[in-house]
Amino acid sequence: MSRTIKVALPTHLRTLAHISDRQIELDVAGGPTGKVTMAAVLDALETRYPALRGTIRDQVTLKRRAFVRFFACEEDLSHDPADQPLPEPVAAGTEPLLIVGAMAGG
């Protein structure tokens, strides 16, 4: 079952992928139980916008880049396993998944 997820991207990645809206809607495949995982969202995101490959996670190891963070529902999901289901409001499309460039540097 596919679900429509809201994803917010940082300015640099929107520019890179030629996305004008701060938030996009993405059809993401749910797992066998209908749950949506971070890995599935990133797979769908990179399929639709190939320019984003390698900018959020390593293309080979799929490890999140050090200064990228995933927030949703006022929680930091950055350190959660990529195959863990996202919070239901994100999977339901009522709350956005925020992909954020961490505050670092000057």
Place this chain on the structure above:
Amino acid sequence: MTGVRVLVGTRKGAFILTADGKRRQWEVSGPHFAGWEIYHLKGSPAAPNRLFASQSGGWFGQVIQRSDDGGKSWNPVGNQFTYEGETGTHQWYDGTQHPWEFERVWHLEPAIDDPDTVYAGVEDAALFKTVDGGATWNELPGLRRHESGPSWQPGAGGMCLHTIIHDPRNTGRIYVAISAAGAFRSDDAGTTWRPINRGLRSEGIPDEDAEVGHCVHNLAIHPTRPDVLFMQKHWDVMRSDDGGESWHDIGGNLPTDFGFPIDVHAHEPETVYVVPIKSDSEHFPLDGRLRVFRSKVGGNEWEPLTDGLPQRDCYVNVLRDAMAVDSLDECGVYFGTTGGQVYASADAGDTWAPIVRDLPAVLSVEVQTVP
């Protein structure tokens, strides 16, 4: 009318500066890729409107951009740089072995005769190649697997492969330089490599004339005499007359022989340019005077070029890839500074004027002579 296009990479974006053949009135386009570090941009000699740019940053990593219209529009191409086979290790700062880790692309060198072929010099030092216009990149692993590889160690700026030179008369011959391993040459199009550092002496390493371990900052050749190489080393300006087999010091009367860029006049193979910098601990011009030095006799005898350059209170640096020459009848010379100025001379260095003064710190300068 023939003109020039100067491609400028900076800490916070790329800029393209264009002028007609007189090189007096300039148009400035940019910033392209605003906010990103642009280590290098370069155009294809085979298709001058095809440009490649290395775009990187601490947050989102490496991106390669390509333009097919001279920089008016850009599109990202492939950005996967995966070391071939077993990654291996090199020497780390503390003497231990450290796995090769891709950090960024320092230099993009399009092939002379094919617009789809580009070589990329990366940190940690390795050479990659695309033959499909940047869509996919594959390592030429013979360089990294050289028997000396485990002894290579990073310089202060990282262990970067920063210089790639194709021999225009011999398509199989490629020169590269790595900080801080030294210069290497391949005679079989990048399959196998050997160090070419005989004659270099570096006080900062245990064996001053070791085969590898020298901090080579930049190499330059003249296309009509590709066996003659010029080198700016950490200290010392060097010359080889035999394709790198042996080197000799041509620092001569330079006030200091530390520096980063070196380049050769477009039409005079014995006319060479360097920008002496005070020292490795004080990366700025001697006495606050920004001077390009030119030798018209292939080294040893150098003259300062100062007309139009600041001669007091100037403490900028000129980085290794931040100097270039055009190929108009009266050779133009260009360089960018860490203070954000890009200077141009339309008379081979006799007089200079800034094209722009307040860009972000300049990392690289290339120039194309365009119809």
